Amino acid sequence: MEKLASATAPETTAPVAEDALEEDALLEEDLLVEDVSIDGMCGVY
Amino acid sequence: MSAVPLVEHFAHGLDAPICLTWELTYACNLACRHCLSSSGRRDPAELSTAEAKAVIDELERMQVFYVNIGGGEPTIRPDFWELVDHATAHHVGVKFSTNGVRITPDVAASLAASARGYGGVPQSGYVDVQISLDGATAEVNDAVRGTGSFATAVQAMENLAAAGFVGFKLSVVCTRHNLPQVEAFKAMADRYGAQLRLTRLRPSGRGADVWDELHPTAAQQRELYDWLLAHGEGVLTGDSFFHLAGYGESLPGLNLCGAGRVVCLIDPVGDVYACPFAIHDAFRAGNVRGPGGFAAVWRESELFRSLRGPQSGGACAACSAYDACRGGCMAAKFFTGLPLDGPDPECVMGHGERQLAKVEPGSAPRPSLDHSRGVPITLQRRRPERACDEHPLTAAAMVSG
Amino acid sequence: MSVLEKAWALAPQVSVRSEPFGALLYHFGTRRLSFLKDRRLLAVVEGLGEAPTARQACLAAGVEPGELRAYERALARLAETDMVRERAG
DSSP: OOOOSOSSOOOOOOHHHHTOOSGGGGGGGGOSEEEEEGGGSTTOO | OOOSOHHHHHHTOOSSOSEEEEEOOSBOSOOOTTOTTOOBSOOTTOOOHHHHHHHHHHHHHHTOOEEEEESSOGGGSTTHHHHHHHHHHTTOEEEEEEOSTTOOHHHHHHHHHHHHHHHHSTTOOOEEEEEEOSOSSHHHHHHHHOTTHHHHHHHHHHHHHHTTOTTOEEEEEEOTTTGGGHHHHHHHHHHTTOEEEEEEOOSOTTHHHHHHHHSOOHHHHHHHHHHHHHHOTTOBOTTOOGGGGGGSSOOSSOOOOOBTTTBOEEOTTSEEESOTTOOSGGGEEEETTSTTHHHHHHHHOHHHHHHHSOOOOGGGTTSTTHHHHTTOOHHHHHHTTOOTTSOOTTOTTSHHHHHHTTSOTTOSOOOSBOOOTTSOGGGSBOOOSSHHHHOHHHHHHHHHO | OOGGGSOEEEOTTEEEEEETTEEEEEETTTOEEEEEOOHHHHHHHHHTTTSSSHHHHHHHTTOOGGGHHHHHHHHHHHHHTTSEEEOOO
């Protein structure tokens, strides 16, 4: 089984970010906004 | 400018929960076999209306976005609607979980009216409803939740749909017997204009007694995972199946245990626990009746500090799936007698099954509280059986160094 | 017209909470959480509703002209996720 997310953090980018394969992809890390959906987190209704 | 990803802030704990679960009462009109809170009878020491409002006021000050209100059956508390109104008037959203017993046409109409109002008016009250159901047929459902409970839930959903409340939640605890009905649940949610939510059965509360009988088989877990990947868009998994991430692709969401870091539980007597599946002295962080209220417990309790520190994977760290599954659910491990620094009982790699075989029968910790009907009030609180039951996190830290 | 020249406002279903590391926005409709990594971005977002344009909200929040591009991209993302909406202006 292949290694999954890096040791520091599981994948957190929202589907919108995952679509960004154009030149902005390199700049994603500098984006001042990060989106998550918290539905996958335990305890969230 | 911070370059730290949000999930790392989550892992280290926030100054206030994003949301939290609040069990308002241990009283319940039902006696579901798998009840995570062992509910049935009110506890004599439950928070008063004034105390509950004080908690809400604190949550407002801390800017908690919303509370997930449950129980027992929260709507049978006489002050339930008063508390909901107080929350929404004080910028705390309310999502409440119910078996539907009090969702009459009038109640449904009033909920729908407030939901419509929210869309257009900034900062007005936000209320969402979640109907609990564990079978797409009365036969499957009532075997777990009791005779008549299917009919009650369906009536509530019909009332909500008729009142125009679009998007309420239909919440299902996945079991061996209802997983074959997952398509039927989806159809039911669609029929009533609701959103399906699937949650994981934990061996918590009365769930410990039915875990062997009801928890999904390994094959069913795999099927559920595949189904969620293929058809799960729009299906909530709020309680998290992040332990399934070990199969490969992570399911959408944070895939993180937020207990004590981003969420927690406040129980009917004001005790604060790491999560609703961990109602045991070992996971009790404090009580809202203490001098610093809820905020002091959230920010300063030893238990939460230890959860917010770096977590070594222990025995799991060497596994290729660990980065995805993070060792699974601590409540599931605790109540099956497994060490916290080892595999989840339902580990998709099979490591948990192997470890379970080594657990001495009858040695797993029992829930500290039991409000089931038929249990005398004097026995509602159970003392821990062994000293090491009290400090599983410390024990885990010592083992993993 | 670019993001910066338009007038914006927080969507009504969004709740804002400041954090030491920036801010969190929760959208009750989409159930999404947005993390603002920069406290000036929080000030921009909070000032959007009153400012004639996003550019002016940025400048009022102390954003330097050379930094506007980053804030423009941030606002574009917030618009994509319905955290902010165009207003009549």
